[in-house]
Amino acid sequence: MIIVPVKEGENIERALKKYKKKFERTGVLKELRNRKHYTKKSVLRRQQIIKAQYLEHLRNKEA
Numbered sequence: 001m002i003i004v005p006v007k008e009g010e011n012i013e014r015a016l017k018k019y020k021k022k023f024e025r026t027g028v029l030k031e032l033r034n035r036k037h038y039t040k041k042s043v044l045r046r047q048q049i050i051k052a053q054y055l056e057h058l059r060n061k062e063a
Contacts, residue, residue: 002026 002022006015023029 002019004015004019004022
């Protein structure tokens with residue numbers, strides 16, 4: 001359960017923004033989307049390799 005302490009006189013929009021940020025950091029929604037459809041381990045591994053290559057390319061491009 002996510003608890004967001006709200007100070008007295010604090011704007012409700014600000015508290016909502018804090019809640020949304022905490023919710024996003026927990027990764028619940030991302031995991032829910034991943035569990036919606038089964039992905040084979042080989043496909044998952046291939047996606048990780050492609051992502052790693054892309055990030056490596058970006059790092060090399062900066063230097």
